[in-house]
Amino acid sequence: MSSINVTRSILPPIDKYIEYVRSIWESGQLTNNGPLVKEFELLLATEFGVKHVVLVSSGTVAIQIALKALGIEGVVLTTPFSFVATSSAIAWQGIEFDFADIDAESLCLSPDKLSEQMSPDVGAIMGTHVFGNACDIEGIEKISKKWGVPVIYDAAHTYGATYKGRSLMAYGDVSILSLHATKLFHSVEGGVLATNDESLAKKFSYMRNFGFASPEAFQGVGINGKMSEFHAAMGLSLLGNMSEVISARIELVDLYDSYFYEIEEVSRPVQSDHAISNAAYYPIILPSETAVLGVLKELECEGVFARRYFYPCLTELPYSRKSDVPIAEDISLRVLCLPLYYGLTNEEVVKIVNCVKMYFSSCLSK
Missing domain, CATH: 3.90.1150.10 (Aspartate Aminotransferase, domain 1)
Structure with a gap:
């Protein structure tokens, strides 16, 4: 009796993937913001209806970079009903976090509970679109404007989901997508930072690459969070289907x-x-x-x-x-x-x- 698992990763036609891999041999560039990564970023930005998409090595790294780029101080108020990375990525950055309860129907962060928890100590709000189901976007945006704090959406599950005719990746100051192999759409390993803020996008770009502004100059602190050409090839191979x-x-x-x-x-x-x-x-x-x-x-x-x-x-x-x-x-x-x-x-x-x-x-x- 063959088992039925909770999920199964999709794979593209192998010939299609090999076609992209062949282009890696032709370019000789395996990583460091290669042509396939750039192509993948442009296609996703168009699909999501955002000005900037920056690809990184995982959704967790994407959260960490977003927090760093936004310069978050104080407490991140987030949801207790999410994957562990939502909280652990915050803690890994040495940032405090606290929870507001969820809505019993949508299972997403409740604006009413969020409002009760808000204080001058809160430096950011992080909501999760749970199982790809949209948060109360207007309710959260109203609170963020009132308190003057940014909104990061852990949109790990949201590829292909929309709200009011727009991709869920188009909302918030930053939205994070996971491209892990277990997700509906994937690049084996990978993550997406999506934003309409050009200055944030520039920070994302140098932060994922050790802080390099050029081969001999540094813009600021960074990590190794790049996506390789092979991972981009997988994502590109799957996009059309x-x-x-x-x-x-x-x-x-x-x-x-x-x-x-x-x-x-x-x-x-x-x-x-x-x-x-x-x-x-x-x-x-x-x-x-x-x-x-x-x-x-x-x-x-x-x-x-x-x-x-x-x-x-x-x-x-x-x-x-x-x-x-x-x-x-x-x-x-x-x-x-x-x-x-x-x-x-x-x-x-x-x-x-x-x-x-x-x-x-x-x-x-x-």
Whole structure:
């Protein structure tokens, strides 16, 4: 019995990738802002509708560079319901962070809770578009303007997702995209910084390359956060097929929804108004942690491997402040991401749904 994992990386036709790799042999440039990286940046900037895209080695490095370039002082107020890198990247920079609770429906940072936490000590707001679902962008922007602090969006999951007809990457002072292999669209490893601020984009460019302004001069402090030509080649190879990939994933989401609609024990995050999903993940919310563990066991017996994502709540990190975020703590115990990837079959979706049904049927019979 072959296993069904929570995700599976897509790969381009190998001939297409080799064509880009051949161009690397022809140019002789393997890294250091080569022609493929530059091409990839221009194409993504056009797609996202932003003035500047800077490619780096990972989404985590992108967050670190954004924080450094913005010169953040004080506390970063962020969400406790996100991947660990959202918080660890802040801590790694030696910057304090604190949490505001999430909205119980969208699972994104709540502007109401955010507003309650704001103070003169807050130097920036970092929201996560959870599972590619848009934050309350207007609500967060209103707070950022009132307090005069920048907004960084951890938009790691958002490739192909839109809000009011624009890419989610077009919002905030800076938006961060992950291009890790597990993401819907990837370059094996990589990250994106997107901004309309030219001065920030220049900082991103030298900060990713040790601070070099020219071969013999330094603009400022930097790290080695560059993307190689081979990683750019993978991203470029996949770009042309993404509308087909996203459409197929949306069909799978619709299929899941058609079955789960009748199971009262299963609920789903609510899509933000004016947002169009990219079907990055398929999260379900169950009545209790006991139910999550039971469904996981039922699935694993059939060779299906779901994921508790995001779990644990980031308040549980040893370097986190113990914040009052009951909604995030509750959701993190009850959320489960089911398999969703390009190539997952309708029959496999039915098998997964039947496992969930089986668990709740067995509970009723006890």
